[in-house]
Amino acid sequence: xxxxxxxxxxxxxxxxxxxxxxxxxxDRGGMVAAWGDPAAVIFPRSSCKMIQALPLVESGAxxxxxxxxxxxxxxxxxHNGAALHVGAVGDWLHGLGLAEPDLRCGAxxxxxPAEHRRLLCSDQPPCQxxxxxxxxxxxxxxxxxxxxxxxxxxxPEHPLQRAIAAATAEVCDETPAxxxxxxxxxxxxxxxxxxxxxxxxxxxxxxxxxxxxxQRRLVQAMLAHPELVAGExxxxxxxxxxxxxRVAVKTGAEAVFVAIAPERGLGIALKIxxxxxxxxxxxxxxxxxxxxxxxxxxxxxxxxLRRPLRNWRGVDVAERRLAAAFPGRG
Amino acid sequence: xxxxxxxxxxxxxxxxxxxxxxxxxxDRGGMVAAWGDPAAVIFPRSSCKMIQALPLVESGAxxxxxxxxxxxxxxxxxHNGAALHVGAVGDWLHGLGLAEPDLRCGAxxxxxPAEHRRLLCSDQPPCQxxxxxxxxxxxxxxxxxxxxxxxxxxxPEHPLQRAIAAATAEVCDETPAxxxxxxxxxxxxxxxxxxxxxxxxxxxxxxxxxxxxxQRRLVQAMLAHPELVAGExxxxxxxxxxxxxRVAVKTGAEAVFVAIAPERGLGIALKIxxxxxxxxxxxxxxxxxxxxxxxxxxxxxxxxLRRPLRNWRGVDVAERRLAAAFPGRG
Numbered sequence: 001x002x003x004x005x006x007x008x009x010x011x012x013x014x015x016x017x018x019x020x021x022x023x024x025x026x027d028r029g030g031m032v033a034a035w036g037d038p039a040a041v042i043f044p045r046s047s048c049k050m051i052q053a054l055p056l057v058e059s060g061a062x063x064x065x066x067x068x069x070x071x072x073x074x075x076x077x078x079h080n081g082a083a084l085h086v087g088a089v090g091d092w093l094h095g096l097g098l099a100e101p102d103l104r105c106g107a108x109x110x111x112x113p114a115e116h117r118r119l120l121c122s123d124q125p126p127c128q129x130x131x132x133x134x135x136x137x138x139x140x141x142x143x144x145x146x147x148x149x150x151x152x153x154x155x156p157e158h159p160l161q162r163a164i165a166a167a168t169a170e171v172c173d174e175t176p177a178x179x180x181x182x183x184x185x186x187x188x189x190x191x192x193x194x195x196x197x198x199x200x201x202x203x204x205x206x207x208x209x210x211x212x213x214x215q216r217r218l219v220q221a222m223l224a225h226p227e228l229v230a231g232e233x234x235x236x237x238x239x240x241x242x243x244x245x246r247v248a249v250k251t252g253a254e255a256v257f258v259a260i261a262p263e264r265g266l267g268i269a270l271k272i273x274x275x276x277x278x279x280x281x282x283x284x285x286x287x288x289x290x291x292x293x294x295x296x297x298x299x300x301x302x303x304x305l306r307r308p309l310r311n312w313r314g315v316d317v318a319e320r321r322l323a324a325a326f327p328g329r330g
Numbered sequence: 331x332x333x334x335x336x337x338x339x340x341x342x343x344x345x346x347x348x349x350x351x352x353x354x355x356x357d358r359g360g361m362v363a364a365w366g367d368p369a370a371v372i373f374p375r376s377s378c379k380m381i382q383a384l385p386l387v388e389s390g391a392x393x394x395x396x397x398x399x400x401x402x403x404x405x406x407x408x409h410n411g412a413a414l415h416v417g418a419v420g421d422w423l424h425g426l427g428l429a430e431p432d433l434r435c436g437a438x439x440x441x442x443p444a445e446h447r448r449l450l451c452s453d454q455p456p457c458q459x460x461x462x463x464x465x466x467x468x469x470x471x472x473x474x475x476x477x478x479x480x481x482x483x484x485x486p487e488h489p490l491q492r493a494i495a496a497a498t499a500e501v502c503d504e505t506p507a508x509x510x511x512x513x514x515x516x517x518x519x520x521x522x523x524x525x526x527x528x529x530x531x532x533x534x535x536x537x538x539x540x541x542x543x544x545q546r547r548l549v550q551a552m553l554a555h556p557e558l559v560a561g562e563x564x565x566x567x568x569x570x571x572x573x574x575x576r577v578a579v580k581t582g583a584e585a586v587f588v589a590i591a592p593e594r595g596l597g598i599a600l601k602i603x604x605x606x607x608x609x610x611x612x613x614x615x616x617x618x619x620x621x622x623x624x625x626x627x628x629x630x631x632x633x634x635l636r637r638p639l640r641n642w643r644g645v646d647v648a649e650r651r652l653a654a655a656f657p658g659r660g
Contacts, residue, residue: 009584009605011373011510011511011518012373012508012509012510012511012518012520013508013510014371014373014507014508014510014520016372016373016510016584016605017584017585017603017604017605018603018604019604020350020604041344042346043341043342043344043346104643105642105643106641106642106643106644107642108642117450117451120447120450120451121447121450121451131642177344178342178343178344179342180341180342180343180344180346180647180648181341181342181641181645181647182641182647183641183642183647184641184642185641185642185643185645188341188342190342190344254339254346254347255347272604273347273348274347274348274349274350274602274604274606274609275339275346275347275606276604276605276606279604311436311511311512311513311514311515312435312436312437312438312461312513312514312515313434313435313436313515314436315511315515317510317511317512317513318510
C-alpha cells in the first residue's frame with residue numbers, strides 16, 4: 001500500500017505542497033487503525049530512544065549509577081543543546097568518573113538559540129555534550145561502565161548494541177530488516193511502522209516484569225521532564241506539556257513521530273515518507289486530537305496543525321491543512 | 331496523474347525517504363518529456379523572477395534607469411544577503427533616489443554565513459536589503475518610479491503586478507489559476523508545470539521582438555553573474571558555473587526549479603510535491619545531466635545528486651539516489 005496524503009500546505013486558495021505518510025495505532029487488543037502501509041519498513045531514528053534505553057534500566061546499570069528521572073528523560077531525549085541540557089549531561093558523566101571525550105556521538109551546533117549564539121559569537125566550537133543525542137550516549141556509557149565494555153560502545157558488534165537489537169526485536173515483535181548508522185554514530189534498527197506502534201503500545205501497557213518496570217520508569221521520566229526531552233519551543237516538549245503529563249511523544253529525524261498513552265494502553269507511530277518534520281508534527285498532532293488525547297482548543301494544536309505561515313511583513317500567506325481523508329478513517 | 335518518485339534517501343542499504351514530483355521539458359517543437367502530471371498547478375515562487383522582470387525591461391524602465399547586467403541578474407535573484415548583494419541593491423536604490431524603506435519585501439536574516447554572524451553577534455536586526463528578493467523589489471521600484479506609480483507596488487491591483495500577471499499568462503500560454511502572496515509580499519501567479527516549462531523554453535528560444543530582446547537580456551544577465559543570482563555554496567550559482575554560462579537555472583521556494591538552455595531552445599520546470607529543496611536540487615541536476623547540459627563528471631553533480639550525508643563524526647551514513655524510473659523515461 002502506498003503512503004497516503006496526510007498534511008497539505010495551502011496558499012492563495014490553492015494546494016501548494018503535500019506530505020504523504022504511514023501511520024499505525026496499536027493498543028492492548030492489537031492494531032486499532034492504519035493509514036498507508038503498516039508493513040512499511042522505516043528507520044525509527046530518535047523516536048526509538050526509549051527502546052535503546054531499555055538495556056540501561058533492565059540490566060541494573062541505571063540503579064547502580066543512581067540515575068533518577070532526569071537522567072532517564074535525557075537518555076530518551078533529542079535535546080536542544082541548551083545550557084540546561086549540556087550541564088545536566090556533563091554532571092551525569094562527571095558522576096560516572098567520565099568526561100566529554102568518552103562520548104562517541106560527535107559534536108554539532110545546538111538548536112537552542114541562546115547557546116547557539118553564545119558559541120558562534122565567541123568563536124567556540126560545539127562539544128559532544130551539545131549533540132542532541134548526548135543524553136542517550138551518557139546512558140550508553142552508564143551501561144558500558146557497569147558491564148566493563150570496550151570504549152567504542154557505539155559499534156554495531158558491541159554487546160550494548162546487540163542488547164539493543166534484541167530489545168528492539170522483542171518489543172516490536174519482529175526481526176529488524178537491517179540497520180543504518182544514525183547521525184550520532186549509533187546503529188538504528190529498521191522495523192515496520194506497525195512494529196514500532198506495537199512497541200509503543202507495549203510501553204503504554206507495560207506488564208509487571210522487569211521489562212514492564214523499565215518501560216514504565218522511562219515513560220514516567222519523559223512525562224516528568226518534558227523540558228529535557230527536547231527543549232523550549234519544540235514539539236515534543238510543548239505537546240507533552242499540553243497533555244498534562246499523560247502522554248509521552250517523541251520525534252525522530254526524517255519525520256518519524258511516536259506517542260505513548262499509558263492511561264489508554266495506546267501506542268502510535270507515523271512516518272512522513274519525504275522526511276519533512278513539519279508534516280510529522282502536524283500528523284501526530286492530528287492523531288493525538290483524533291484519539292482524544294489532546295484538547296483541540298489548546299494553542300499548540302493551532303501551532304502544529306495549521307501553523308499559519310507569516311511572511312516577512314507579518315502577513316499570513318499560507319497554512320497547513322489536514323488532507324481530506326486524514327485522520328477521518330482508520 | 332500522480333506525482334512520480336524522483337529522489338530517494340538511502341541509509342544502511344534501505345530506502346529511508348522519498349521525494350515525488352512533476353517535471354516537464356519543452357523546446358521549440360513543444361513538450362519533449364514529462365514526469366508526473368504536466369497539468370499540475372503550482373506556485374512557481376522565485377523560479378519565475380525572470381517573468382516578473384519582463385515589464386521592467388520591456389517598458390523601457392530598465393534602460394531609462396541605466397540598469398546593466400548586474401542589476402538585471404539581481405532582479406532575477408534569490409540572493410544570500412551577503413555583503414555583495416546588500417551593497418549592490420543599496421547602490422541601485424541610491425541611484426534611483428530611493429532607499430531601503432521604499433522596499434515592500436520585509437526583512438529576514440540573510441543565509442550568507444558571514445553576514446548572518448555579523449548581524450547576530452552585533453545585535454543588529456537585518457534590513458530589507460538582506461531579503462533574498464530585494465533585487466526583484468529594486469526592479470519593481472525601478473518600474474514604478476518610471477511609471478510614477480503608487481508606493482505600494484506590491485499589491486495585486488497595482489499596475490505593475492497587473493503587467494506581471496499579463497506577462498505570465500502570455501509566456502505560459504495559459505490563464506493563471508489564481509495567485510498567492512509570496513514571502514516577500516508580492517503576488518505569485520499559479521500556473522501549470524507545463525506552462526512554466528513552456529515559458530522557460532520561450533526564454534531559451536527568444537524571438538526578435540521586444541519580448542524576445544528582454545528575455546535574452548535577462549538570461550544573459552543571469553549567465554554573466556551567477557554569484558548574484560544566489561551566492562557562494564548555493565545550487566543556482568554552482569550549477570550555472572558548472573555549465574560554463576550556457577544554461578540558466580533558478581530555484582523557487584517549496585521545491586521548484588527551472589532551467590533555460592538557449593543553445594538548445596530548451597526549457598525545464600519541476601516541482602517536488604512535498605516542498606523539499608534537497609529533492610528539487612537533485613531532480614534538476616539529474617535532468618541537466620540527462621539532457622547533456624551538465625557534465626556528469628563535474629563535482630557539483632555528486633554534491634547535488636548523491637550528496638553523501640556525513641554524520642557528526644565524519645562518517646558517510648546516507649546518500650541521495652535517483653528513483654529507478656527517473657529520469658530514464660519521458
